[in-house]
Amino acid sequence: MLAIKRLQFTTIRHNPETILADTLVLGVYEGRHLTEPAQRVDRLVQRKLSAFLADRAFEGRMGQMMSFMGFPGLKAQEILIIGLGVRDKWNRAQFRKAQSTAMEYSARTGSRTIINTLTAITEGDIPAAWRIRHAVEATYQAIYRFTECLGKNSKKSHAPRLERVHFVLTDIKISDADARSAIASGSAIAQGVFLCRNLANLPPNIATPRFLAAEARKLVQSDPRFKLKVLTERELKRGGLNALMAVSQGSHEPPRLIVLEYRGPRCSPGNPIALIGKGITFDSGGISIKPAAAMDEMKFDMCGAASVLGTLKTVSELKLPLHIVGVVAAAENMPGGGAVKPADIVQTLSGQTVEILNTDAEGRLVLCDAMTYTQNHYQPQVIIDAATLTGACVVALGHHPSGLFANNDTLAQELEHAGKEALDPVWRLPLWDEYQDSLKSNFADFANVGGRDAGAITAACFLWRFVSRVPWAHLDIAGTAWKSGNEKGATGRPVPLLAQYLMTRAGRNS
Template identity: 45%
Template sequence: MDFAVSNRPLEKSKADALVVLLGKKNDLPQALPSATREQISQFTKAGDFNASKGQLVWLHAPQDLNADRLLLVGTGDSPLSDQGWLSLVHKATKTLASSPVKQAMWLLDDTHTQTLEWQVREGSRVVEESTYRFDNYRSKPAPASNLAKLTFWHAEKDATLTKAHKTGKAVGLGVNVARDLGNLPPNDCYPEYLSGVARDLGKEYEKLTVKVLSQAQAEKMGMGAFHAVAKGSERQGQIIVMEYKGAKPTKQGPVALVGKGITFDTGGISLKPGATMDEMKYDMGGAASVFGSVKTVCELDLPIHLVAVVAAAENMPDGRAARPGDIVKTLSGQTVEILNTDAEGRLVLCDALTYVQQKHKPHTVIDIATLTGACVVALGAHAQAVYSNDDDLSEALLAAGKETGDRGWPMPLWDEYQGQLDSPFADMQNIGGPKAGSITAACFLSRFTKEVKWAHLDIAGTAWTSGGMSKGATGRPVPMLTRYLMDNA
């Protein structure tokens, strides 16, 4: 999708369609010619459009405009929330994409509480996401959309808007990279495939270097928890390290992202039920979001030092697979009794977290993982759980999520939960029982991040959608992560 920003007189701006947001209590935009406003008023009085929230209606041959049609978008009785505005952008883009429109123009909303810069930035991102298609495996892909360009229009010239749409598009590209990886079938997307994706990114961007540790190397280094998960599969596990040097390394150290990359999760010996097991290809959603974030950071050439680590493995019930009751030694030296092999994400993450701290000395570490079904029970599909040992880091991530509509919710890490991980045979066990499952999983990871500012995002409810033709990877939390990185560049 191509984007542009324009303040050329509206009457002279050629477009196949002009998108206009209208509320029941709002006056018609003064930027529209008086004849157009009168035409819309008559159209509304006739009952064809009542501006109810989410209503979309075409009005053809608008007067005194060089546009073939208007797409009127209702915003309802009261001011739109940020989330509501983004939802309307998504809905309107879907409508445009399924129409004959090739070039559309979006009339920026002076009545919205957010700035024009925010509208262009987040609007560009949502448009990019809304035109996403995954037809790679169809023998006859659906006809391509006609929509090729969208221009944001406002009467006043503002140089920040051009930068805003560039930023939004780059974040949208990162989201769609994550979605592509998540939607790939597990027979094609496996640990070594992800290593290839990382190497391709390294070839594309000069400031990005890539290193891959094999499963054998990881085992030799002492990553017993990671190896316990990876060894049950014919596919070799991989520790993928991407280092982006957009700024010179400092004594403070880089920011680190660590992604859970379980490319398929059977549950191992603690086998999952067969129903919906196909969705376990999405268990690498944390890794996918790391790749998407790296893509956006490189596209924007951000002035930061970033290290991104992906712990990639398949969790399979092979004869060599880890068993309930096994005890493994982690890279940190701590030992773990494995009581449930389906709690494998925390096992690969704990060694990756230790590795990045030992090798790269980051000042901040954020791990991202589709970690627990308990998180889905707690928060559903709307917010990812945010755990942290640092209040400022937690608040920065939550603010980034609120700014982009990629929202999170703060969760507790109280010491009282730690006792559920006590083991009679090892330093800890990998599950904490049926109560507070998302919290005890985060408590487990906290034992490997005591010396660094750390946050854990449990994205089990937000990384993909289930059911019908809408099923697929969402690319979350790339918007939250990239906004955080931009805010702290």
């Protein structure tokens, strides 16, 4: 399994100033209004903190930050002041942003031990367990470094030094058991996000369909609750998964259908929850080839698959009492003498025929066979697929929410709620029969693309044709799964969303 660093988290109920640490994190609202923990420190150092802030015109605006050496009477070597913005506007998103600012600075400057008082802030009616969990997630996010492809010396220099974080819970009404549970939840989600990011950040000459199958096998080795089935090229052909096979025709890398089944402790008998991920390990576009600019980012076209494996990692860490089947449809989409061509027609596993008008609309082809296979073999109670499916979704929603399509209002609402809890939001788009007309074909049952209009919706409509009478949701994560530019890399979304959904299903909210 790809290396994932684990941190130590503890809670402090009294006298954080007596704890040896590299950094003590304090919060200040706009107008230099000190939080309660900061006020206690200020009293301890005879108001030197408030005077120091006034001298340096620190106003406490959101994102503002200042650090200085600690005062006599404090065991911390450094004081880090984080601006929290307007007190009346303090909310969950502001909390997470402040946590990220503090942890990113501390990780960047090499702190090994941190005392974090932001978890003791009571404004905003934010549950204590939620604060602790998201503080853990923000800490892990701050130390993430992709070092798998660096040389030994470079890897060592990039390794984060952070080892321990103490969360201050002075006067916070939460039991030690609930605090430990929140830490465990945040750590488990972070481990899933790390795995997702590492898989997606790997170069496509390493992260092939066969590599994804090997990583799934390592999950099985780490937890006997998993059971793995991998369909090879021969088995896919014999099984009639022709749409998946068509996508991989131009590549020397053979496709795989990876089926990872999890049965948690004390899980009730019944049909599983199905998570299905698009795993195009590199998408050149095929014969409908993409422009050269930014084509390197098409290694991220397997982020849906990575998120399924990452979510199952989280589920395993939490030992959720659920029955889940994760299915990854993995292939490369390359041009070549044997590549699928525009106007080719394939018969999918469902028996429906598809005219392939655009070979760059390949994600829906591998997904449709994966969805049919899952329904035929596992009769799931719910299906959720995650895919970097369309650029049209990025045009519609940008990079903040993932696109959500669903044939069931209850499932859609559950995912919307999970997104809000996890700060991994979705925005529901319509899934109406009227859009199906765009997929008409004169030569097959339907085409794999419609016109230019409503591309994200018609892609979802295509997938809908392969869903029987089962609640189904499609997450188009093309705008949220990775970042470009100086911050280029996978984000790990939608692992937090999917993990929160499954935690809620299991009756675990923190």
